Structure formats: structure tokens, C-alpha cells
Amino acid sequence: MGERGRGCCPPMDLMRSEPMQLVQLIIPIESAHLAVSYLGDLGLTQFKDLNAEKSPFQRTYAIQIKRCGEMARKLRFFRDQMSKAGLPPAVRSATQAEISLDDLEVKLGDLEAELVEINANGDKLQRSYNELAEYKLVLQKGGEFFHSALSIAAAHQREYASNQGSEVESLETPLLSQQETAIDSSKQVKLGFITGLVPREKSMAFERILFRATRGNVFLRQAVVDELVVDPVSGEKVEKNVFVVFFSGERAKSKVLKICEAFGANRYAFSEDLGKQSQMINEVSGRLSELKTTVDTGLVHRGNLLQTIGEQFEQWNFLVRKEKAIYHTLNMLSIDVTKKCLVAEGWSPTFATKQIQDALHRATHDSNSQVEAIFQVLHTREMPPTYFQTNKVTTAYQEIVDAYGMRSSVWVGKGLREGGEDLVETASILAGVAKYQEANPGVFTIVTFPFLFAVMFGDWGHGICLLLATLYMIIREKKFYSQKLGDIMEMAFGGRYVILMMALFSIYTGLIYNEFFSVPFELFARSAYVCRDPNCRDSTTVGLIKARDTYPFGVDPAWHGSRSELPFLNSLKMKMSILLGVAQMNLGIIMSLFNALFFKNSINVWFQFIPQMIFLNSLFGYLSLLIIIKWCTGSQADLYHVMIYMFLGPTDDIGENQLFPGQKMTQLQFHPSLLQIVLVLLALVSVPWMLLPKPFLLKMQHERHHGESYAALPDGEESLQSEANHDSHGHGEFEFSEIFVHQLIHTIEFVLGAVSNTASYLRLWALSLAHSELSTVFYEKVLLLAWGYNNILILIVGIIVFVFATVGVLLVMETLSAFLHALRLHWVEFQNKFYEGDGYKFSPFSFALLDSEDE
């Protein structure tokens, strides 16, 4: 298809999407894996799923995919273990030996088993270590209980002895005597006790339940353990209390034991004998240090193992993902009845034919297959995917356009919230790209988008700031590519070339507006105006006089701060906005002509393009002409009046508002105000012109087609395309009413849109005004005010506030809002003139893409 460079359009790669073809590959089963792998390296084929009706596990290579999934699971396990151990996987080095999938599977299995065993051993050791540590705590704290109890008991005893003489008491009673001093020794039974640890948050409930279960016949002492204790069962660090429970009787004991169990309280044996206690403590400490060394060696061993895994982890991970992708692709191919070969169908760009054949050939050769793979092009009525070959500069712009398909309020809202570049980012995920081979607005967007942005963001000081920021990103591009960026940073980085252009253009428009952080400079010449008298007293009231030639470039700095600054700039920017808007909308309509010519759709040329051009230009084109004439001649005419009375009273005299002779030809007796009347009539005529003929012609065309439904198939791809264009109504049921209503909506949209879209371009003026006023406020009310105090402290505070306000409000928020408005102007006002955007994106099977996407 030598489509490119033909006809009206110059050979621009981005103007039309790549010509695509539906190819069929018949690959012998023995070389299929290799062939798909090579095609994945090439990354220029989008396979169609030929087994859509089969569920995943019924497909041919389900087992291999399961194996890959299993290996991926093992790799995730390793990654988990590595991140727990604090060992990041090494960056992939290219020099490692290739390893086959089967070997890898075995190896991964071995490694996993080894690691699991090490972990199990480690856990066991760790657990006994933790248990010992808890035991030690119990011994210490419990010892304290008994020790303090003994000393209290001794004191009591002395007291008692001095009163009544000695009476032998058991070890426990002094503890109890804290509560109940009088114990009936005749009823005394042997008290048992249990010591252990209970999690602190459960200790209250524990105590309550113990009390209830034994009807209060229990004595519980708890001591808080200050540091966190590692729980032997769960391995987590928790706060715990050491407790001692005293109870009487066997039934109570079994209840207490059950309750301990229910609360996850670990019990530890405890000896009453003080001597034994200290001996136990020593013993436990000894074993603790022993275990510690064992645990440590285990950890070192595990670390070494993980280290070796880490070195090859990335390579393995990539291999597994690649294999999984290959098998997923193989699953999309249908298997021949003879089970000897696989049949693949897919889209590929026509220029890639040679490369694909090459890859297939290499695959056949490398796998020592007897039979060559067959490559053939299929003819189809299906709409091919849209594929633009973009480079790193144009990608961002193309994505701005591609995001159009999803221009719902959700995304705009998201964009508002998270920053305009977000739209660029999300665009790559969403469908709704240009229709196959329709004119691509992306070409013009490269210039018009940053330009419209800059019209709203005209300040060369801010432009330079933006330029420096984006230059930093571009210079360190390689470094940024390799590392993971934050969400917002990534957005800014993705759109760095957009920002670069935006910055350059805003320096340009800033020079035209003559604003550097809102301060004008006399850069190109002296100001054309001077004061009337030497001390300039009445400069703001009476005005200045013109002394020199007009300021050569941009706005004369003398306007700044004068009383007429705002009226002057408003009038200038408003008119400029309308000129830019009319120009861009005209471009949009001309693009629809390109499309109509390209798809050989003469109806669209005669009954859409021409009346649209006439309608827009007879009203707003005329307005633009008046604006330019007014600028050139310096006339005082009131354009509002002219435009309004063009409709209200086309025959009236416009008096002093006349800009050029013939605008209203009152002197011609038979036909007054010829030009304006002709323009209004043309506009009125073009409305039914747009509305009526097209649906009827389509109906006729359909009826003609219907008659020759058995005619020979048209050859050539162009007719295919134009037919695909009509397919919805051309061959299915032809619903005339639907077509007519559709056309009605289109016409109404265009007619109303011509007015409202032109008005919409006034946002250029509004935002530009807002920007310059805001920066003036920050400059005058913060920086100059602080300067006026002659105090270094206030000045520093003033400068800090000024810097933050400039960066936060003007550089970040204003950039976002201007970006968003520029985006809107492109999506709505520009693209609705011609862009259909109902295609789908070409998403080739490619390992390069596999690498970038996150699992």
C-alpha cells in the first residue's frame, strides 16, 4: 500500500498510522516455541486469540503455564525472603550463562526445598530460643515475687514472734497474707501454683475469667515485662506480663490450665527453692548463649544461600516471565487437525514483513525443523489496529491525543487532582486511539499544544524556571530511566519533552508580553513613550507622549502600571485569542478534508467540509478579518456593534464603525450593505446544506449497493477501508431515521459549537490575565512591600514567601491549570471538527514491553 505521501498530504510518518496487514503464520509444532520467542524479540506482531472460547486450562500449553506459574511463585518466595533478610536482588548482569527452563525448574525446586528446610530449622531454634528467653524472664520476675514475699513474711514473722511466739509458715502464705492476714491454719490445704507469661492486652480478661472460673478462690500476681517479648508461637514481638497463679485443689488446677491454654499463656516450671532458682537461671542463661550462636550460624548460612540466589534472581525472573508470555501466546494459536503445526493470526505493520519472515526462517533453522514456517497475508474487512511509530519526543504528544477517547469527566477530574501529566500517563493504558489511518492530530499538537499553553503562561522568568527544571530531567535522562520514580515525578518525567516545548514557548510569549516575574524590561529598545514633563507628575492621569518609534518586539514596557494597562492588554489578548481560535478551528476543518480525500469520501467533502468552512468563516473569519484591519489601520470602530448589528439590522448604516469601504455599501441604491448581507445569507444557507443532502445521498448509495450485492468483490485495500467505514450502516440494516438524527445532531453541534468554541478560546485571554495579575500581586504585595521596610529580617521572610508562592502557585498550580485548558482546547475545540478516535491501539507481543510492565 503506497498510501503514504500520496494525494494531498505530504509524507509525514505521524500523519497516518502505519499500514497494517493481517498475517497468518503456519508454524511447525517443533519450531513454534522458538518462532514465537523470536517474534517476541522483534515485537511487531499482535497475535489474535484464536481460542477465545476455550477456558485457560483447556488450552494446549496449560501445563507449561502452570509450571511457569509455579516457578514464579517460588521466585516470589525467594524475593520475599530476600527482602526480609534485607538483601536486594543484584542488577541483572548480561554475562551469565543461559539456562534452560527445565534446568531452572529443577534448580528452583532444590533451592526452595533447601531454603524451606533452613527456615524450618531456624524457626525451631528460634522458637526454643524465645521459649528460653521467656523462661528466663519468668524466673527473674517470679524470683522477685517470692523474694519480696519472703522479706514481707520475715517482717511479719518477727512481728508475730514478738507478739505470740513463732509459728512455721509455708512459703506461700506470706504472699496471701498481703490480702488476707488471718488464715485459718486448720483449713489450709496444699496450694499449687503456675507461673508463665500472658500477652498484656489479654491479661485483664485472663484475670477476670480466672476469678469467675474458680469463684474467686485464686490469687494472681502479675508483673509487667518492660521490653517487648518475642512470642515463641507467632514469632511476633508483643507486650507481656509475667504471672503467678495460686490455687487450691486439682479441679481448680485443671481449670486454670485450660484457661491458660485458651489465652495463649505459656507456662513454665518454677521452683520454690531459692537455690534451685538461681541455678536454673544460670543454666538457662548458658543455654541461651549456646542457642544464640547456633541461631546465628544458621542465619549466616541462610544469608549466603540468599546471596547466591540474589545474584541470578533477575535473570531467572525475566526468563520465567518470558517463557510464561511465550506459552500464553502459543495458547492463542489454534492447533492444526493433524497436530503437526500451529496456526497463528495477527496484525503486523506492512514494513515488518521482511523482519517477520526473517525471524521465522531463523527459528526454523535454529530448531533444525524440516519444514519452513509459512507466512501469508490475509484479506479482511476487520479494522486493523492503529500503530504510530513514535520516538521519545513524540510519544508524549501522541499520548495526549490518544487520551481523547476517554475524555470523560473522571479523567479530567483525576488530572485536575493529580496533575495534568497524569492524563498523559493514563493514556497509554486506555483504548480510544485514532481510527486506523485517519489524520492524526498529534502532528500539529507538537506545536500547537505548547503554544496555546504558553499563551496562557506568558512570563519569561517563569518560562526559564520551567526550562531549567525540564533540562535537568532531560540531561539526567539515562539515570532517571534506570531508577524507579515516584508517582508525580514519573508523570513529569514522562512529559519532559512536552514541558521543554512549553517552557520555550512561554519564554517567547513572555517576551511578547514583556513580563519577567511580572516586571517589564526594555530589552529590545527604549520605550516609545516619555513623560510630558521632566518629573512625570501627571503620567498616570494625563498620559505619556510618543517620542520614538514603536517598540519593536512585544508590549511596550511603558504600559506597565499605567491606568490604561488592563484595558489595553485585555483588548489585545482577547482579539489574539479569537484569531488563534479561528485559525485552529479552520485547521481542524481542513483536517476533515484530508480525511475525506484520503478515504475517498466525496460526500463529506461537498456536504460537510465546504458548508462548514463557509459557516465558520462567514461569521468568525469575517470577525478575524475585521480585527486585523482594525489593528493595521488603528481605527476606532466598535467590533461588538458591527457583529451584533450584522444580524439585527443588516441594512442599517454602521456609521463611524465602518472599517473599510464596501463593508456596508449604502451608496449602492439597489442593494445596501452587500458584503455583510451576503455573508449572513451564506451562513444561513450552509446550515441546511450541512443537514439535508448527506443522509439522503447515503440512502441512495445504500440502495444502489443493495442492488449489486452479488457483484464482484472490490479489490484493493482502499475500498476495503472505505467500506469498513460504512460497514455500520452500509451493509447492515440501513436505518434512515438514525442516520438523519445523527446528522441533525452533528449539524446542531457544529452550528452552536462555532459560537461556543470561539467563545471558549477566550480562556486563553482569561488565564493569561489571571497569570499576570497573580504574579504582579506576589511581586508587589510581597517582595516590594518587604523591601520597603528596610529591615533585613522582613526582607528575608518576604523573599521566602515570594519564592514559595512563585514555585507553588505560579509554577506548579498555574502550569497544571494552563496545561489542562490547553488540553481541553485540543480535545474539544480542535479535535471535534474531524477526529473520530474509535480505533484500538496496536499492542504487539514484545519482550521489551514485558520488561517495563510490573507484575
Add this chain to the structure above:
Amino acid sequence: MYGFEALTFNIHGGYLEAIVRGYRSGLLTAADYNNLCQCETLDDIKMHLSATEYGPYLQNEPSPLHTTTIVEKCTLKLVDEYKHMLTQATEPLSTFLEYITYGHMIDNVVLIVTGTLHERDVQELLEKCHPLGMFDSIATLAVAQNMRELYRLVLVDTPLAPYFSECITSEDLDDMNIEIMRNTLYKAYLEDFYRFCQKIGGATAEIMSDLLSFEADRRAVNISINSIGTELTRDDRRKLYSNFGLLYPYGHEELAVCEDIDQVRGAMEKYPPYQAIFSKLSYGESQILDKAFYEEEVKRLCLAFEQQFHYGVFFAYMRLREQEIRNLMWISECVAQNQKSRVHDSVVFIF
């Protein structure tokens, strides 16, 4: 304020309602079930489920898979979702959400008590408990010897305490007692839940009263069928029926005197909504009654999503997910035991 929920509901409930509707759209569809029913091994099931919302929960399970693991992980997902909603909820929705779990709590109490009675290991029993019905001192249940102790020791701290007022006896626990306790608790729970929903009013009351009535009626039928041939007296049986629902009060009188399944059927067929259910089964058959009831329940639960601005969706979602997990368990069991012909016996398609 009936009929004006739309005005104020979204202030507190809007976010969570959106969340729960989002969760609902993740339920498995008939196409999913068809695919699942064709699976040959549990790994196939895992593979299929990994393409659904269960994916993240199953993907890290090593390959020889068991039915229990699948069910456990699926339940874990439900629990995570429930906890997420509960932490976001404000009154009265949070109370409403808590009410949903009380049924599981009753089941867990009964499970532990019965298990202890048969001298099973407490840890093992705890693992079998539904995670939604867990409470702090649940393991302590094993200590109790009779109803009074059960209440005094453990349940007094739980939300179930008020429901216990009718079954505090000093009798020792046995299977019969426990079953009566379960049904008494359930009756009290359903009545309490019903009252709570009526108190909330509005569409919640309307929809929940329908759902809870169905639940109460189903329990009444099950109690009647299960108590046929036991020593439970008519009056005792009558006492176990909840005091609301379509069958209340005249249907209950009839059910209380039923002596066999066909009498139950005769009593039920006077009620048009249940006539359809019973007409599906042939005489003397009670096997597929459960499935018929489940199907009817799922239908009603799905209908709850048709109306907006009420809490019934939360209840409905939890129940639907539980039904889905039951389905998955059944399918997995059938696949694991090579009984694929029986897969359709107990699976209730939700959509």
C-alpha cells in the same frame, strides 16, 4: 424517615455502599462456575480462580493444593473485606455489620462446646471455627461444664449474652441440649436483629424484614424436619420458632404438630412463596430441600441490590459470598474426590 433516605444516606453510608457494590461485581458468574465445573484438578481451579478476585489470595500457595486451603483463603478474603468495611463504618451501620457476625458466633460456640463434649482438641476446633465469629475468650468455652457456667464464664462478655436469658439451666451439656441452645440463641438473635432493623427503619427495615423473615421461616422448617422422631415435645418445638416471619403465628402452630415431612409440606404449601419451593421436590424427599432454600435465598439476596440507600446490601453481600465459598468448597471436593457427576448437585449459581 421513610422514603427520604436518598437525602441523607450518602453522608455516612454512601462510601461503603459503593464499596460493597464494587465487591458484589467481583462475585463469580455463571460462566465462571461453568469453567470451574470443567476443572480436572484442584490446580485447575486455582488457575481459574487466580484470574478472579481471589487471585492474590491463592497465588502464593504451593502446588499440591487441598480443598481446605482454597476454602480458607477464600474465607480470608471475605473476612478482609468485612474488616475493611467495619473499620470504615459509622453508627448504626457498624452495629448492623456486627449483627451479621453473631450467627457465626453462635455456630462457633456450639462447635466448640460440642467438640469439647466429644473430647476433641481445642486447637483443632478453633481452626474449624468461622473467623467472622471469633471472640477473645472463645477457647475458654472448653472449660464450661453446663449452660450456667458457659454463660457465667465466657458468654457474658460477648454480644451473645442477652440471647442467653432463655437457656440458662444447670443441666449438663449434651448433644440435644446444645442443639436446643443453638436454636434458642438463633431465635433470640434473629428477633433482636429484626427489631434492630425495624428501629433503623426505611428501606433497610423493609428489605431486611423480608430477608430475615425468610431466614426465620427456613429455620422453622428445618427445626420441624429435624425434630421429627426426637423426644422434643410440641411445646418445646414451638418455643424454638422465631416470633416473626411469614409463618408466624398460624404456620408455626401447624408446623409444631407435624409428625412427618409430608405434613410439613402440607403446612408450607399454604404459603405461596414456599409453595414454589416445595413443588420442586417429590413427596418424601428432603435432600434437595436445602438446595431449593438456598436458591430462593440467593434470589432474594440478589434482589436486595436492586434498591439503593439501605443496609440490606451488606447483609446480602456477606451471605452471597458465603454461598459462593460453599459452592467453591463443593466443587473443589467433587473435583478432589473425582465425583464430577455430582458437581451440580449443590452448586447454587449466583448470577
